[in-house]
Every structure is written in structure tokens, then in C-alpha cells.
Amino acid sequence: MSDSTKCFYEILGVSREAEEDEIQAAFEASKQVFEASKAAFEVLNDPKKRAAYDRQKENEKIDILEKLEENNLLHIRDQIFGALDDRDINNCSQVSKSWQIFMKFMRKKKLRMEMGEIGGAGHFWGNDKRAYYGGERDLMGEEELKKVLRLLAAGEKKINLKFWFCQNWEVAEAGWTIKFKTAYEGNGGDGKYFYLWISNKEGGAKFKATAQEINGGNGDEKNRRELQSKKDGTRQRIEYEIVAAYEFVRFNITFL
Structure with a gap:
């Protein structure tokens, strides 16, 4: 296949909405993978170098286990073997900064593929609209929101959230927190605004959002607003005025 027929987005593993910094990060990760693969091939393709490398990695593993045993930390040893296979333990990339960046990028890519836009x-x-009436999804629950937070922790800049208009949520995962407060007075709201807070362990993350009210029966969209988050203590918050009182509230969010 010629370069002209390949999808450049697929080659770098980014979406068509990717920002410049994301494209640059994907390119740098690709270069690092190439350099690491080249170095690995030069060693593993030479029987003598490969044997010496295997002995070195085996000795490193033994040294680690001996130190754990000496310090009565066998429970940590058990956790290591429970979480990693031999290939991972012997993989020097675990202590490589460039590989940490690459693995973070790959985690984000994997989560994107698993979740998709509807996730x-x-x-x-x-x-x-409601899935019962032919819509593509229903409201997000705790597990879906946690996946979104894990995606943010992996470096994602664009997400979308969908809430039932009268519910309240506060979910934390991977150093990030999302809190949604309804405008519905029957559930503690002020009758005027929906509130959405997003924060991370660094103390906040500025974002902008396109907010809409969605009719669950026919998918009708009302009250589209372009909103910019404002600092609220250690968090960033947007206020979205209720107009249609439709069943769902949707936010398409971009972090700045």
C-alpha cells in the first residue's frame, strides 16, 4: 500500500479532532517506539548479545526479589507477580521515561477505542433520545463516568457527558473528579441552573463546553449554550441555565 492510500490519522493513532499537541505527542511516541524497536532488534537478533541480555535481566530480577525478602516485603513481591508477567518484569521500558509517555498514550488510545463517542x-x-425510542445511548452511570475520568488522566482533551436532568452526581477516579448538580428543586437544585464541576489533583482544569437540553422522547435539542468554566475554589465550574426542562443534559467539553 502506498503512503497516499494510508490513513495518516490511523498511522499516528489519533482522531480527526486531535489537537496539535496531541499529534506532536503521538509522533514523538512513534519515534520512541521505532528507536526502542531498533535497539531491541540489534540485541535480540545477535545470539551472544541476547544471551548476555537475558542473563543480565534475570540477575536484576533475582536482586529485586532478594532485597524484598531481606526487608520482609514478600507481600510486595506477590503483588508484583500478581500484576506483571515475566515479559513485563524483564522489560527495561518500565524505568524509561519515553516508554512511560508512550504507554500513557497507548492507554488513552485503548480507552478511546473501548468507549467510543457514545461512551x-x-x-x-x-x-x-432514549435508547428505547431509537437513540444511541441512555444517561451515563458511575462506571461510564469513571471511564471518562480515566481517559482524562491519560491526557484526553475532549469528552462528552450526558446526565438525567434531575439527578446529582459526584464521581472521583484516577485523580480527577466530576460533580453535577441538578437545577431541579425537588432534588436540591435552585430552579435556575445546572452546575458542573471538574477538577484534578493539580487543583483544577479549565474547560469550555457546548451545553444542550435533550428531549428523551424524540431527541429534540434546545437551549444550546457555549460556556466557559470559572474557578470555584480548587475546581473549575460552569453554570447552565435551565430553559426547556428536557429529560437529559449534554455537555461536549474541551479542556484548555
């Missing part, structure tokens, strides 16, 4: 990865502008 909160990227922006979603599709039919958001």
Missing part, C-alpha cells in the same frame, strides 16, 4: 470519548453530536 464519552471525544465529542458526541448524535441522536441522544
Whole structure:
């Protein structure tokens, strides 16, 4: 296949909405993979070098285990073997900064593929009426929100969230927190605004959002607003005025 027929987005593993910094990070990760693969091939393709390398890594593993045993930390040893196979333990990339960057990028890519836009990865502008009436999804629950937070922790800049108009949520995962407060007075709201807070362990993350109210029966969209977050203590918050009182509230969010 010629270069002209390949999808450049697929080659770098980025979406069509990728920002410049994300494209640059993907390119740097690709270069690091190439250099690491080249170095690995030069060693593993030479029987003598490979044997010496295997002995070195085996000795390193033994040294680690001996130190754990000497310090009565066998429970840590058991956790290591429970979480990693021999290939991972012997992989020197675990202490490589460049590989840490690459693995973070790959985790983000994997999460994106698993979640898709309907799961909160990227922006979603599709039919958001109830799935019962032919929509592509229903509201997000705790597990879906946690996946979104893990995606943010992996470096994602664009997400989407969908809430039932009268519910309240506060979910924390991977150093990030999302809190949604309804405008519905029957559930503690002020009757005027929906509130959305997003924060991370560094103390906040500025974002902008396109907010919409969605009719659960026919997918009708009302009250589209472009909002910018404001600092609220250690968090960033947006206020979204209720107009239509439709069943769902959707936010397409970009972090700045």
C-alpha cells in the first residue's frame, strides 16, 4: 500500500479532532517506539548479545526479589507477580521515561477505542433520545463516568457527558473528579441552573463546553449554550441555565 492510500490519522493513532499537541505527542511516541524497536532488534537478533541480555535481566530480577525478602516485603513481591508477567518484569521500558509517555498514550488510545463517542470519548453530536425510542445511548452511570475520568488522566482533551436532568452526581477516579448538580428543586437544585464541576489533583482544569437540553422522547435539542468554566475554589465550574426542562443534559467539553 502506498503512503497516499494510508490513513495518516490511523498511522499516528489519533482522531480527526486531535489537537496539535496531541499529534506532536503521538509522533514523538512513534519515534520512541521505532528507536526502542531498533535497539531491541540489534540485541535480540545477535545470539551472544541476547544471551548476555537475558542473563543480565534475570540477575536484576533475582536482586529485586532478594532485597524484598531481606526487608520482609514478600507481600510486595506477590503483588508484583500478581500484576506483571515475566515479559513485563524483564522489560527495561518500565524505568524509561519515553516508554512511560508512550504507554500513557497507548492507554488513552485503548480507552478511546473501548468507549467510543457514545461512551464519552471525544465529542458526541448524535441522536441522544432514549435508547428505547431509537437513540444511541441512555444517561451515563458511575462506571461510564469513571471511564471518562480515566481517559482524562491519560491526557484526553475532549469528552462528552450526558446526565438525567434531575439527578446529582459526584464521581472521583484516577485523580480527577466530576460533580453535577441538578437545577431541579425537588432534588436540591435552585430552579435556575445546572452546575458542573471538574477538577484534578493539580487543583483544577479549565474547560469550555457546548451545553444542550435533550428531549428523551424524540431527541429534540434546545437551549444550546457555549460556556466557559470559572474557578470555584480548587475546581473549575460552569453554570447552565435551565430553559426547556428536557429529560437529559449534554455537555461536549474541551479542556484548555
